Amino acid sequence: MPEVHPVIGFYSPSEDEVIWKTRIERDLPAFQFELLEYVEEKQFVKYALVWSPPNGLLNTFENLKAVFVLGAGVDALLRDPNLPSIPIVRLEDAGMAQQMAHYVIYGVLRFQRRFEEYEDFQIIKQWKPLVHIEPIEQFSVGVMGLGAIGLVVAEQVSRLGFPVLGWSTSPKEIDGIRTFYGEDGLVRFLAEARVVVDLLPLTAATEKLINRKFLNRMSADSFLINIGRGAHLLEDDLLEALEQRVIAGAMLDVFEQEPLPLENPLWNHPKVIVTPHVSGITMPQVALDQIISNIKLLESGGTPKALVDRKKGY
Numbered sequence: 011m012p013e014v015h016p017v018i019g020f021y022s023p024s025e026d027e028v029i030w031k032t033r034i035e036r037d038l039p040a041f042q043f044e045l046l047e048y049v050e051e052k053q054f055v056k057y058a059l060v061w062s063p064p065n066g067l068l069n070t071f072e073n074l075k076a077v078f079v080l081g082a083g084v085d086a087l088l089r090d091p092n093l094p095s096i097p098i099v100r101l102e103d104a105g106m107a108q109q110m111a112h113y114v115i116y117g118v119l120r121f122q123r124r125f126e127e128y129e130d131f132q133i134i135k136q137w138k139p140l141v142h143i144e145p146i147e148q149f150s151v152g153v154m155g156l157g158a159i160g161l162v163v164a165e166q167v168s169r170l171g172f173p174v175l176g177w178s179t180s181p182k183e184i185d186g187i188r189t190f191y192g193e194d195g196l197v198r199f200l201a202e203a204r205v206v207v208d209l210l211p212l213t214a215a216t217e218k219l220i221n222r223k224f225l226n227r228m229s230a231d232s233f234l235i236n237i238g239r240g241a242h243l244l245e246d247d248l249l250e251a252l253e254q255r256v257i258a259g260a261m262l263d264v265f266e267q268e269p270l271p272l273e274n275p276l277w278n279h280p281k282v283i284v285t286p287h288v289s290g291i292t293m294p295q296v297a298l299d300q301i302i303s304n305i306k307l308l309e310s311g312g313t314p315k316a317l318v319d320r321k322k323g324y
């Protein structure tokens with residue numbers, strides 16, 4: 011009889027599984043790598059590496075010991091009503107934080123240096139220096155969500171000389187960053203930030219957080235960057251706020267519905283930049299480093315890092 015190896019199962023609609031298979035087979039030779047949808051002997055699946063698996067899939071592996079999510083956000087997975095009660099481990103950063111910091115820096119500089127206006131002038135061949143540039147000392151960048159990614163974003167923006175504010179649901183102290191928390195803190199944070207960056211996880215408390223009331227608390231010359239989750243933002247409220255000049259503009263990477271439907275007015279709104287959920291792309295080799303060391307930890311009886319707290323939702 012052939013020897014039976016425990017299985018590491020994989021599911022992702024977007025990743026190239028060959029990269030994952032090659033590393034897993036090299037670094038965890040005691041395991042067999044298989045695609046979760048095609049596993050025949052389901053009882054041998056011990057670990058699952060997944061992004062957006064169909065609801066109910068994970069529950070079909072009765073000996074599954076842990077699920078590794080190939081991203082930072084676990085909101086979609088936690089919505090599976092049949093999710094087995096086993097540890098869920100997410101990626102803490104995996105190369106995403108650096109990319110997201112760059113995305114934010116691009117947006118902040120674009121707003122502060124008024125590059126959007128030059129793009130419009132170029133179309134009509136208009137030579138028009140805009141002499142009013144706001145000093146960066148007055149251009150506060152507010153980061154909402156101070157986890158592994160938020161901290162890197164805050165620190166890199168701060169290194170450029172922009173004052174950085176941080177907001178989180180519970181109090182946090184971070185060197186060089188003025189932090190705010192809770193409902194009261196949010197009012198003061200929004201009044202001061204010229205750019206509000208959403209990096210929050212999607213939970214019951216953060217869903218629809220960026221609504222009319224929230225936008226009304228921002229200043230008329232401020233901008234929103236959403237790289238958290240589309241469900242944080244009420245898109246109709248944003249469109250209304252832009253229409254009524256309640257805020258000055260937005261750069262959005264995540265949407266209520268993805269891909270963004272063709273008829274969605276955000277696509278060609280002059281005050282909105284749209285990108286297709288790319289602000290932080292999982293770097294497979296960095297993610298694999300994390301996952302492989304966590305599997306080794308679990309195999310030797312340890313507790314993996316970045317274990318998801320289901321009550322908190324991240």
Ligand code: GLV
Binds near residue numbers: 080081082
């Ligand atoms: C992407 O959105 C992620 O959560 O990693």
